[in-house]
Every structure is written in structure tokens, then in C-alpha cells.
């Protein structure tokens with residue numbers, strides 16, 4: 001589960017992490033009192049959505065967002081297209097010392113869409129804005145290591161996540177934080193420092209000082225940075241987070257380290273232990289199809305391709321996605337989703353799975369790939385037929401059934417009178433569904 005930046009900062013502050021003060025505004029008429037409350041003479045206006053990349057993101061009207069989405073595939077493409085067509089009204093994060101501008105930016109941002117590299121091509125509707133006191137950034141005395149010889153603001157990157165290979169919490173840090181962190185990760189990953197924390201021992205200050213000295217911080221900055229990491233580690237473990245990320249943490253003129261941005265993801269499987277975390281959920285930010293899938297006990301992840309997949313078992317579902325890519329990649333065909341109906345799916349679940357896949361207008365064909373183990377092929381076949389009839393499935397349906405009761409299952413499909421394309425093997429299924437998606441069969 002994901003939360004907004006303003007909520008993440010409230011959590012961090014509770015654990016003793018230094019964050020700038022801020023006020024959430026959901027209505028333009030509350031801007032004056034927010035500025036009054038914050039005081040000072042520098043403010044940051046930050047759109048609150050469950051996605052990052054806001055600093056480089058673009059605010060557009062919902063109509064323009066839809067227009068751009070219809071010709072683009074990813075959030076990255078959409079950002080470039082908005083720039084090309086000059087449709088951007090503002091950015092997702094604006095720093096200003098002009099009160100009137102704070103007001104006008106809030107008005108521009110609320111109710112419009114923010115498109116970033118992480119949002120997908122249509123962006124996300126902005127329903128809340130966080131106005132924070134602005135922090136003056138100082139220049140990094142060492143300069144940029146990413147682009148040698150260039151000046152840069154003093155922005156640090158710090159993140160905690162679980163490393164599944166070692167079963168430990170991994171702490172990542174870089175002196176090259178800020179909006180360019182993706183470039184660092186791709187082009188100069190050696191500028192990202194990693195340490196692993198043994199869960200039996202917990203975070204130790206000396207380990208923090210090792211990173212802090214690698215970041216080439218002075219002693220006062222180091223102390224402040226280690227305190228920050230200690231706070232983040234306590235948040236991570238106490239609340240069962242899966243990611244805690246601060247980008248950037250900045251060094252102030254007084255050599256303090258402050259978290260200017262914060263992102264926390266929580267482990268869904270541990271939410272039952274944290275009703276206070278569950279209370280921060282903003283369902284309007286969550287994908288409707290994912291919520292529906294969750295309700296039916298289906299594991300569903302939407303992707304950006306055009307072949308819907310309905311599979312039993314996570315391993316087979318992964319292999320099915322590989323299969324579609326293998327046969328389809330050259331002709332622009334790729335999986336539209338990951339969907340695992342689980343080991344013992346019932347007829348209604350199969351039907352729910354179909355309706356979730358069909359919500360995605362990009363789907364041009366569906367591949368059903370079932371191995372009948374616990375789940376019997378005839379039960380699945382009945383689910384497919386019922387769903388196809390009830391939902392009026394209009395896209396071609398390729399079905400591979402193998403295992404327990406496969407003969408009965410295949411007979412049910414054949415006798416249904418529906419246009420179902422049977423497949424005899426994995427390879428056959430992959431070839432056929434790609435052809436079907438291209439309209440060749």
C-alpha cells in the first residue's frame with residue numbers, strides 16, 4: 001500500500017526525522033490561511049499523487065491528458081508529447097517566493113492531471129496539494145560526479161528496501177540525489193552506495209557513519225545524516241514498510257540534513273497489524289481493476305501491452321507472459337496484464353477475472369492458459385463459457401487446457417458454440433494468440 005508524500009512526512013516526523021513544515025490544501029480558498037500558517041518567504045507547491053517524478057512532471061487539463069494518452073504508450077512518452085505540443089500548464093513541484101504565484105499554481109494544479117514518468121500515459125488527477133515552507137538549497141561543494149565539472153544542488157538520495165536475496169534490509173544512498181536519480185541508477189550505478197542491515201542486530205550507528213563518510217559529509221552533517229537514517233530504519237521496521245525513500249534529503253546552510261520528499265510503501269500482508277496505517281489509504285489513487293481483483297482473491301498486475309492473460313499459478317503466468325513476448329515482440333504484441341487465478345479457482349472467479357481483463361480497452365485478444373492440477377479443466381471450461389456468454393467477449397479467445405479432466409474441458413469448449421481457438425501446447429498457444437491479436441485468424 002502506498003501513501004501520499006504529506007502522510008509519509010507526518011510518519012517520518014513522528015519518528016524524529018526532520019522535515020519542513022507543510023499544510024495540505026484540497027480547496028483553493030484555503031491557500032491564504034495555509035501561507036499565513038507557514039509564514040516565511042519561500043514556499044513549495046507540491047501536487048499529491050501516488051507517483052514520483054513530479055518535479056519533471058507536467059500538469060495538463062483532463063481533456064489534454066486523454067488526447068495525449070491516445071497517442072502515447074508510457075508516462076515517459078506522454079511527458080515528451082506534452083512538451084512537444086506545449087500543453088503543459090505547470091510542473092508537479094514549484095518553488096516560489098511569490099505569494100500570488102502560490103495561489104495561482106494551486107488553482108492550476110487542483111482538478112487537473114499530473115503526468116510523470118511513473119504515472120502511465122494518462123497521468124493522475126490531482127485532488128490535494130501540499131504547500132511546504134521552502135528550504136534554500138546550497139550548492140554541492142564537490143560538484144556533480146554524474147556530470148563531471150558541473151555545479152549541482154546539494155541533494156542526497158536515501159532509501160531502504162528489503163533485499164530478497166540476503167533477507168536483509170538494504171540501505172541505498174547517493175550524493176547525487178534529486179530528480180536525476182534514475183539517470184544515476186542507469187548510467188553510473190557506482191555512485192549508489194549500499195549496505196545491508198542484519199535484522200537480528202538492527203541498524204548500528206557505525207554503519208551509518210560508514211555511509212555518511214562515503215557521502216563525503218563533514219562531521220556535523222554526518223551526525224545529522226546518521227540520525228535521519230536511524231529514523232527511517234525505525235519507520236521501516238516498526239510499520240512493516242517495503243520501501244522508505246527520501247529523495248532528496250538536503251544539506252542546509254547550518255549543516256543539518258532535512259527530508260524534502262518522502263515515499264513509503266507498506267507490505268500489504270502486514271497491514272492487519274497496523275490499523276493506523278490502513279487509515280491513511282486513499283482508494284481514489286488505487287487502480288479500480290486491482291481493487292476488484294483483490295476482492296476476488298486474484299493476483300492481478302496491469303501492464304501496457306495488448307494480450308490479456310488468464311492463468312493459474314504464478315510461475316505459469318510468468319512463463320505465459322514470456323511466451324507472448326517471444327512470439328509477439330517483433331509485431332508490437334505484448335502482455336496486457338499478469339493474472340493468476342490461483343490453484344483452486346471457482347467458476348465465479350474465472351468470470352471475475354475475465355471482466356477485469358476486459359476493462360482494459362487495449363486488449364485485442366485473450367490467452368487462457370490452465371494447467372489442471374487441483375483445478376479441474378472442466379470447471380475452468382464451464383467458467384470460460386459462462387463468462388464469454390454473460391460478458392459478451394468480443395475479442396478472440398485462445399485457450400490451452402492441460403491436465404486433470406482435459407478431455408471433458410475441451411469438449412465443453414467445443415460444444416459451446418462460441419468462437420474459441422483451442423491450442424495444444426504452450427508454443428501453439430503463443431503463436432495463435434499473437435496471430436489473433438493481429439487479426440490474422
Ligand code: GDP
Nearest residue numbers: 052053054055093134135137178179247248261
Ligand atoms: P519528485 O520529483 O516527485 O520526487 O518531487 P520532490 O519533492 O523530490 O521535488 C522535486 C525537486 O524540487 C527536488 O529534487 C528539489 O530539487 C526541488 N525542491 C523540493 N522542495 C524544495 C525546497 O524546499 N526548496 C528548493 N529550493 N527546492 C525544492
Ligand code: MN
Nearest residue numbers: 052247248261
Ligand atoms: Mn523526490
